[in-house]
Structure formats: structure tokens, C-alpha cells
Amino acid sequence: MTSAVPVIDVHELTKVFGKKTVVDKVSLSVNEGEIYGFLGPNGSGKTTTIRMLCGLLRPDGGKGTCLGHDVLSESELIKPHVGYMAQRFSLYGDLSVRENLEFMARMYGVADRRRAVNDTMERMNLAGFAATLAGNLSGGWKQRLALAACMIHSPRLLLLDEPTAGVDPTARRDFWDEVHKLAGQGITALISTHYMDEAERCHRLAYIAYGKLLTTGTAAEIVARENLATWEISGPGLYALIDGLRALPGVEQVVAFGVTLHVSGRDAAALEAHLPPFLAGRATAVRIASSLEEVFISLMRGTRP
């Protein structure tokens, strides 16, 4: 049941704080039932973009729709159908878990509130903490509560700002299973994250740096488009080689990966020519497929202001 109009369809959204353009003409299009990953380094404008989508911030430029309503003038119509999870814990620390959920359910006018709250606590394993003050929960459990709270009114669109930051691997897996299940029911999710494994679980991705949208597409498309060549170097005493490798023509990044080094660059020919002579007798190099992370780092380097 995909509709013709994308759930999020914005063009050239711009936000300026003082003299700084924090989000610079970002255009996004997210379809119904899609899980859309939003990536980018710290301070790149992810949170600001998400806030503009749901009416928490007024865009200074651009236009577009969210759930079919104008993001500039109809945020009152958008809000009831959006589940937004802020990056910073923003529920009431002096209310208990149950009270927070009930407050949110009330705010959205959820029918059969009691059941909605109980079901949500059950599903998110929060039942044991019902009476605990939200402020006294551990960081990861706060995240889970926030997630539960933003889904209590069965929104059609989830805007989740780093929902799994500080959450343990099991809970993270549960979370992604849940998101995929919801997507199957036609619920759309825009999720910002710094985790590459999470990026790979998204249907499509957008990568933003310094306020500018650098690339969008599936993980495979992005990797293919960037055309980055990567070699895995292995051998004894690798750390002594790092500085030398960085100085080689064509080398853009050298990253330690366990007991190996990953060397990448867009100029495959130059690397092909200079790597073997430099390593001769000291280590071996094997060409491998570039990972998303290497691609993103390369993208970010290319646009540093």
C-alpha cells in the first residue's frame, strides 16, 4: 500500500542560526513503509533537520510536505501522527515510567489509554519499572522509555534522533526488529544514527555533513557511487607503517581494523602503483570491498569547509 506522495517530501530546507547556515538546502524524499537512515558527523545538522520536519523549528527556507501537510504552515496537522524521539532525554525525570507514558497517551488523546500504556510497557519490557521515576532509570532504559513514549499513539511516521545511543546490543536488536515489523505495517521511520551496522539495516540512507546533503540511496548504491578502492594490509609491526602509508600518493585514509590496516583512496591506479613497492617484504596487501564507513569518511573529507 504505497501512496503516490512520499511521506516526507521536502525541498531545499534551510535553517540559519545567527550567521551560521546549519542546514543548507537539504531535500529529502521518504516513501511510506520505508526505513530511512540519516547519517552524518556531529554537528552536521541531523537534529536540526528532523526538528524542522516535525514543526519544532521553523525552516528559514525551502518547502515541502510531511504526511501530506505543509511543513511550514501545517505543523498542527503533522504533530498528531508523528512519533518523535529527541536526542536528549526529554521526558519528565520526576514522573514515574507509567506516569510519563500516561501523560503522553493523554496528550495524543489515545483511546483506551490504560491498555495502550500496559501494552507498550509489556512490549518494551518496561513493566518492571512502572513505578520507577524516569530520572532514576539508567541511560539505556531511559532511551527505551523515550522510544515507548513516542510510539504510544501509534504514529504513522517515526522521527527518531539517535534512538539507540547507549543501548545494549540485545536491546538494539529488539529495537530494529520492532522497527522492521512496524515498517511492514506501513509505518515510515526516519532514524539518525552513528552506527554503521544500523545504517546497513535501513532501506535507504542519507548522508549529511556541514549542513549539506552529500548523498542518498541504498547502502550498496552509495558505496558503488563513491568508487572507493580499499586494501587490507596485514603483517607484523603494522603501526610503524601508518605514517609512511599516509604519505603515499593516492592514499586518502588509513584506519586500523583489528590486526589489519585498511587503506583507501579514490584513485585506484595510483594506489595499485605505489602500495606494493612501499610494502615490499614488510606486509601484504589484498584489495577488498570498501565499507560504508570508509565511504562516509571519504565523503566527509571531500567537503570539509
Place this chain on the structure above:
Amino acid sequence: MTRLFSPSRFAAMVAKEFVQMRRDRLTFGMMVGIPLLQLILFGYAINSDPKHLPTAVLDNDRSVFSRTVLAGMKNSQYFEFVEEVEGEKRVEELLRLGRIQFVVTIPPDFGRDLVRGQRPVLLLEADATDPSATSNAAASMQQIVRGTMNRDLTGPLAPLQSREGPVELRFHPRYNPEAVTQFNIVPGLMGVVLTMTLVIITSLAITRERERGTMENLLITPVRPLEVLLGKLVPYILVGYIQMALIVVAARYLFEVPFLGSLPLLFAVSFLFIAANLGVGITFSTVAQNQLQAVQMSFFFFLPSILLSGFMFPFRGMPEWAQYLGSVLPLTHFLRIVRGVVLKGNGLADIAPHLWPIALFLVASLGIGVKRYRQTLD
């Protein structure tokens, strides 16, 4: 090596504090503004020797002598004649409404009795709800009468001067006959306590949300500004009534303040006053950037309220500009209502003129609050 005190760390701290202070303009402004305000108010506005007190005259004699007495009173600067009345009924009315502070009554045949040496009675009645407003003027009365009479009693009348005085002066402090300051202060305290606590508490309401980051979560819900603002007010209306009830009980049983008027009436009209204070608080909270600023703004409002409302110092003792300023404040009008109802037995019709200024204030303050309330984070 770690030291307990490092001068360089200390210097860095000081520098940082200065930078922060410079960035927080409002706090800085308040730090300057409050002492300044205090200085101005205490230095110029406060006058514990009020003059030109509105006085009504009931002259049943209209002789040379009665006119001399009245002229003497006028010259003393304590009394300002605002109305010449015909009968007791009007006098009662003026006193009850608080339009006048004094009534001077000159009996029929005052001049004749005076000349005959029969010591006629000169009656000075006062609205003594606030004893400090009347005491100096009343005390000066003896002096005035003696001084002016002696000028007229010359020649054959000169012997009249030498006795205990040619006139018998009677002083009737009304409403608070023993001039018990508490009778005036305690009902007034009701207004002061409500102003102080309610404004501070509500001024923190929205500021706290913003400071703790919970505003983000609140704004994303479909909630509307007025829902937020009023939702935050309602609990405090209850708090206000609890405070009032406590003070009423204390006034009645600790200070034995007489309650002449209707308590239900007092509680009913207090709603307006409580709401007006909450309106101010909530408006402050939409302006303040952090909780400290909110508290400071509350004090900025509280200070003139307590000084210019007639709580601490007689309203009529203040210069005109201070009285105008005072008339804007809800506390000024509420004090008159409380004192009127409690000490004078005022009914609704009597206090009605003091209700609409409070209502106006409430509408204005809430209006600004709603207008200032932002539905976005920027």
C-alpha cells in the same frame, strides 16, 4: 602533582564567570535594577508622614470661628477638603468607600458656645484602618485648634485662651478604634503572600521545562499554548486558596482581627487576584531564559507591589507618580478589598470599583503570556 588551590585555575574560573555574566544580560540588568529600584522607592516614594489627606467637612455652624478652624486645618497641610457634606449618611458612605481619610464635624452653635466659654465639641473622625496614615494628622489637630483660636480670641475673649483650651477636641478612629497595626497588616499580608509565592512559582513553570529539555517533548505533542499556560495555572489557584485560608485562620484566632464582612465574598473575589498574579508569573516564565532570571523578574515585580500598594506605607503618603504606579498593581486594589471587607464590612457594591483594575491586569498579563509563548524551539 595536584594542588588544592591553583591560581591559574582560579583565574580561569573568574574569567569564565565574567564571560557568563556578560552573556546573561537580563540577570546583569536585574542585579543593577533591583538596588536602583529600592533606592528610588525608599528614597523618594516612601513617606511615613502623609499630608493632604482627603477630608470631608460637616459644618453645622458656619460662623467666623468654624471657618477659622477649617482654615487652620487646611494650612497645616495635613488635611485637604474634598467635600462639604450635609448629613451623617453621606459621611458614612464616604468613609466606607475609602474616599476620605477624615471627617471634621462642627456642631451647631459652635461659635456661640465658644464665645460663652462652654468648650464646644469639635469632632474629628478618621478611617483608621491603617493607623500610620492618620496618626500624625490627628496628633497635630490639638496644636492647630489652639494656634488658630488663640489668634481670634483677643481683647475681651482673651481669658478663654488660658484654660484647657477653648474647644473640646474629640477624635474617633473608625474601623480600627484601638489603632492596632496588626488589624491593618494581617489582612494585607494575605495579598502580599499570594503575590510573592504565586508569581515566583509560576514564573518557573515554563522556564523549568525549557531548562530541563522537557519543552521539546511537550512541543512535539499537539498541545496548544493556552492549554499549557492554563494547565500550569490551575494547580496554583488551589495553592493560593490554601494560603488564603491559612491567613484567615491566623488572622481570626492568632491576631483576633474582627471580621465584619462576608468571607465567602472575600474568597470569591480573590479568584481574580490570584489569577492576576499567576498571569504575571506565567508571562515572566515565557520571557526568562533560565530559572534564576525567572526568580529575579518575580522579585522585580514583588518589590513595587509591597512598597507602593499601601501595604507597608500609607498609600496617600506617596507622591502622585508613585500612586499612579501603585494603582496599576493588583495588590493595591486587593488590599483595599481585603481591608474593606474584613474591617469595614464592605459588600460587593462597595468593592466593585477595585475589581475591574485587577481584571484588566489579568487580561493584559495573560494576553502577553499567550502571545509570547513560542510553539517552536527557536
